[in-house]
Amino acid sequence: xxxxxxxxxxxxxxxxxxxxxxxxxxxxxxxxxxxxxxxxxxxxxxxxxxxxxxxxxxxxxxxxxxxxxxxxxxxxxxxxxxxxxxxxxxxxxxxxxxxxxxxxxxxxxxxxxx
Amino acid sequence: xxxxxxxxxxxxxxxxxxxxxxxxxxxxxxxxxxxxxxxxxxxxxxxxxxxxxxxxxxxxxxxxxxxxxxxxxxxxxxxxxxxxxxxxxxxxxxxxxxxxxxxxxxxxxxxxxxxxx
Numbered sequence: 393x394x395x396x397x398x399x400x401x402x403x404x405x406x407x408x409x410x411x412x413x414x415x416x417x418x419x420x421x422x423x424x425x426x427x428x429x430x431x432x433x434x435x436x437x438x439x440x441x442x443x444x445x446x447x448x449x450x451x452x453x454x455x456x457x458x459x460x461x462x463x464x465x466x467x468x469x470x471x472x473x474x475x476x477x478x479x480x481x482x483x484x485x486x487x488x489x490x491x492x493x494x495x496x497x498x499x500x501x502x503x504x505x506x
Numbered sequence: 507x508x509x510x511x512x513x514x515x516x517x518x519x520x521x522x523x524x525x526x527x528x529x530x531x532x533x534x535x536x537x538x539x540x541x542x543x544x545x546x547x548x549x550x551x552x553x554x555x556x557x558x559x560x561x562x563x564x565x566x567x568x569x570x571x572x573x574x575x576x577x578x579x580x581x582x583x584x585x586x587x588x589x590x591x592x593x594x595x596x597x598x599x600x601x602x603x604x605x606x607x608x609x610x611x612x613x614x615x616x617x618x619x620x621x622x623x
Contacts, residue, residue, distance in 0.1 A: 396549070432515075435550075435596070435613040448610065482549055492538040492557045492600065495611060497549030 394418055396498035398483050404504045405473065413468040413501045415483030421496070423489045424466040426458060429480040429500070441466060442489045473505045508533045508601040512614035520622050525569075525584040527617045529597035532578065538600040539580045540611065541571055545593045553595075556580060567591070592621045 396417045405411050417424060426438040440448035441460040455477075457469040466483055480502050484495040513528040531537055538557055542550040554565025561573045571582045582595060595618075598611040 398549075432615070434615045437610055440610065484549075489610075492540075492555055494540065494552045494555060495550075497542075497551070499547065499549045 396483060396485055396496050398481075398498035398501050400501060401499065402502045402504075404506060405470070406506055407473055407475075409473075410469070410471040412470065413481055413483075413503075415466040415468075415498055417464055417466075417483075417485035417496070417498075419485055419496060421485040421487050422463055423486045423493075424460060424463070425484040425486075425495065426466065426468055427482040427484065429482055435482070439468075440489060447489060470503075473503075475505050478503055478505045508537060508599045508612050510597045510599050510612060510614040512595075512597050512617050514617055515615065516618050516620065518620040518622060519587045521589055522586050525582070525587045525591065525619065527582040527595050527597075527619065529571075529580045529582065529614060530578050531580060531597075531599045533599055539571075539573065540598040540600075541565065541569070541580075541582050542596045542598060542613075543593050544596065544616075550596060553582070587619075587621045589621050589623065592619055594618045 399414045423442045425440050428436045437450050438452045439458045444460045455472050459467040480500045482500045483498040486493040486495045509532045511530045540555045541553040543553050544550045553569050554563045556563050556573045564570045569584045594616045596616045597614040601612045
């Protein structure tokens with residue numbers, strides 16, 4: 393595997409379910425990110441981790457819970473989601489959190505909440 | 507806070523024609539600027555970035571962008587469009603995170619490019 397991988401690629405869940413999204417980066421980077429991409433809206437930064445420490449929580453509802461057990465893995469735990477949470481969730485990594493380090497994105501998880 | 511505006515949510519060109527995708531930014535400090543491309547069912551891929559060196563930045567796949575401070579613009583161009591260029595393009599500017607003074611990317615809403623045969 394190379395780059396940034398995300399699993400699953402597609403997820404359908406009910407509002408009472410609990411699920412997790414997984415991201416893994418194979419680039420030796422120190423920073424990882426979760427973004428939400430909704431139709432007709434700019435990418436929304438959700439969480440930033442640097443060296444496994446959360447450095448940004450961008451006013452995200454508590455029904456989204458991130459976890460970064462090491463610098464290569466990032467999870468997004470989901471529970472009691474709402475239909476408006478349906479979106480493409482993108483994971484990214486970068487060498488550091490200072491610009492102008494570029495971010496490398498995974499293919500995303502398409503989440504549908506029913 | 508920094509921001510970007512992409513003019514035109516959809517742009518359509520003929521194969522072989524010039525591609526011009528517009529991006530204007532707002533920044534209180536010299537910015538770092540980026541163009542990303544997203545192909546269907548894929549994540550974002552960096553095309554090019556401006557880091558205050560040369561104002562004309564060359565990227566992958568024949569794309570380039572020119573930083574114009576006086577116009578606060580960073581438009582993306584390609585002399586001759588190819589069918590494979592059909593995708594969504596995002597302009598982004600760096601902004602500071604709320605903690606630690608580090609940077610984050612602020613993205614525009616994107617421009618979807620269609621290339622007609």
